[in-house]
Amino acid sequence: MRELRILSMSVFFGLAFAVVVAAYTFIYSATTQRDIAENVIRFHVRANSNTGDDQDLKNLVSAEVLDKFSENFSQYTDIADMRELFAQLLPEMEAYAQEIVHSKGYDYEVAASMESVFFPTQFYGDLAFPPGKYEAVQILIGEGEGQNWWCLMFPPLCYVDMTATDAGQQQLAQTVSDESFRLLTHSQGQGQAQPQAAEMVVRFKVVEWWQNFLHDSTGNEKNEQDREQLIVEN
Numbered sequence: 001m002r003e004l005r006i007l008s009m010s011v012f013f014g015l016a017f018a019v020v021v022a023a024y025t026f027i028y029s030a031t032t033q034r035d036i037a038e039n040v041i042r043f044h045v046r047a048n049s050n051t052g053d054d055q056d057l058k059n060l061v062s063a064e065v066l067d068k069f070s071e072n073f074s075q076y077t078d079i080a081d082m083r084e085l086f087a088q089l090l091p092e093m094e095a096y097a098q099e100i101v102h103s104k105g106y107d108y109e110v111a112a113s114m115e116s117v118f119f120p121t122q123f124y125g126d127l128a129f130p131p132g133k134y135e136a137v138q139i140l141i142g143e144g145e146g147q148n149w150w151c152l153m154f155p156p157l158c159y160v161d162m163t164a165t166d167a168g169q170q171q172l173a174q175t176v177s178d179e180s181f182r183l184l185t186h187s188q189g190q191g192q193a194q195p196q197a198a199e200m201v202v203r204f205k206v207v208e209w210w211q212n213f214l215h216d217s218t219g220n221e222k223n224e225q226d227r228e229q230l231i232v233e234n
């Protein structure tokens with residue numbers, strides 16, 4: 001009987017410990033991902049397909065749209081102001097992208113929108129962004145079934161060669177919490193001691209696992225958004 005009580009208590013405390021760990025990691029994941037997502041706006045240009053011509057067209061649209069509009073973005077340091085700016089610029093961005101597509105002899109329709117979309121883990125230069133829902137300005141070319149090009153419009157880190165300048169990273173560091181920035185830059189080390197760097201890798205994996213788990217278990221949303229996950233490759 002005494003052995004049974006000991007076994008029961010061991011199982012109880014083991015389960016209790018597991019629940020506490022799960023709750024802590026879930027809260028950490030949700031809090032950290034939300035802090036990042038609420039302070040960035042992503043930019044995605046989605047190609048009609050994965051053919052070479054469609055991908056070249058996507059890259060051209062990305063470069064031309066950024067070249068025309070990027071000066072409008074660099075002067076803003078408040079995300080609320082950026083949202084208002086995008087609300088004003090979306091029709092113009094759509095029309096300009098459509099003009100580029102037609103000028104190259106394609107009859108694809110172009111649509112620009114700003115919405116909250118689930119994205120898998122992605123890397124932008126040395127920055128690693130965990131999966132989750134992010135606010136994104138999207139330009140859809142034709143069917144939008146191809147791989148897409150992406151960057152950060154806020155803070156302004158949009159560069160065609162997929163690099164992030166020191167100035168851009170500094171603004172990002174001022175935008176998100178210290179913990180979130182360490183997570184985003186964990187692959188760089190950022191001068192951290194080896195144990196600290198290893199800890200941030202584990203923390204990133206915790207956020208990654210929970211966000212993917214929640215996305216995969218959200219029923220109706222999963223079927224709708226899995227298409228987004230499949231096309232986000234670049």
